[in-house]
Amino acid sequence: MRIVIANVNTTEAVTEAVRQQAMKAAGPGTEVVAVTPSFGPESVEGSFESYLAAVAVMDRVAAVREPFDAVVLAGFGEHGKEGLAELFGVPVVDITEAAAHVAGLLGRNYAVVTSLRRTLGQIEDRLRVAGLAERCVSLRATDLPVLELEADPDLAARRIAEQAVQAVDVDRADVICLGCAGMAGLAEHVEEATSVPVVDGVTAAVGLAETLVRLGLRSSPSAYPAPRRKTITGWPVTGSRA
Template identity: 35%
Template sequence: MTIHTILFTIVFNYLSLLLRCAVKINIINPNTSANMTRQIKQAAQQWAQTTTDIRCVSPDAGTPSVETCQDEAIAAIGVMEQIRAGDHAGADAHIVACFGDPGLDAARELASVPVLGIAQAAFQTAQMLASRFAVITTVPKATTFTRHLLRKYGADAQCAGVWAVNMPVLALEEDTEHTFQTLRTQALICIDKEDVDAVVLGCAGMTDLADRLAQDLGIPVIDGVSVAVGMAEMLVQRRLRTSTRGIYAPVAPKPYSGWSAPLAG
């Protein structure tokens, strides 16, 4: 066997291993903001394994931000459409990249692979890293949604509270330095007054500020997008999937009509 043959064999086996290990993650930004979709993709790629293929998408129609009950209902339809498209594209896992986790349960019922919500991923990470954490979100109305999710996911006992910085989602990207200083000020108040050990950022639009805040504050600052990517990679590598018993059992086929027809099982 020549040296060229040996080298070819080594390279071929290595590339084959990479292909077998590659993880395809379909990240869904439930709003229609192209800038936020790009930001989410950049954050995901920063922390993903080099062999992970990140596909970041958003609905063709819907709301530019998700901040109300009506927004969440509309966004959930877009999530379902992109779950179906991601499954067809061969995704190994899906991530719903909105802190309200809109449509998460329905997505798990629909998808053939694991589906993660960034709020649930962030809360579970905070529970592992701190005895007491704070959630900093955008507008006051979002605090109610967040408290509901904390109770649903069993994380409310360790959460000191949810604070809004009174900045709409789309305003977060208008002046990054102002956004950073606003989040920093609120985080310092939580550390001083509430004695928290970690901070969870309650919006995907804050993802690019997590590392800088952590370095400045000296405590874990958790961004749901990056931790969800790591969790998704682990679930795929361990070949773990959503249970097909109980609430996430596959739905019996039924005829859907009109715009909902493509979502039929």
């Protein structure tokens, strides 16, 4: 099995952290191909950057040698899942949806702890589109930029744990979802602080992607029809199944 993990930003250190987390979750025989967009923002912290990153991710995944069996979109609350599903037809698992789905199996509700406050509306929109918002009791932010999570993991772990404790004690969350791919590897620390299950989106997405592939399932062509055109002016979509 071959799974492509697409970082949404151009920071290689984030791609490597996501790759390592994905490898821990992947089963024997699964090849993880982690990719970084060739253009776009160094961190995605708002809708403008998210839409730009969506194009960059589709461009980068289209350049990956086929075949591959699934794609994981490693950006929490980001755009682009539907476009990837149309291009390739394979299962495309967004870490936002994966984390929320898994959290729903572990408790009656969940809370999300993410990086910046400005991204909360974007995450809420993604959850609503996916039909997963009803069981989300709160969205909380550390107000640490994405790249600071990577630069100072000790500070990041402390701030995330603080918000997670508030989500459990004040918002009565049963499960915590880590709302940023840059938080990969911090679930255990947060679980120790809260004593509730903590779901890392990358781990959840890899596990779900593997399950879908093993079940022989693909993205529905009625939901995600192949593009009518293989190319857009100035940008060849080499990976299209059309």
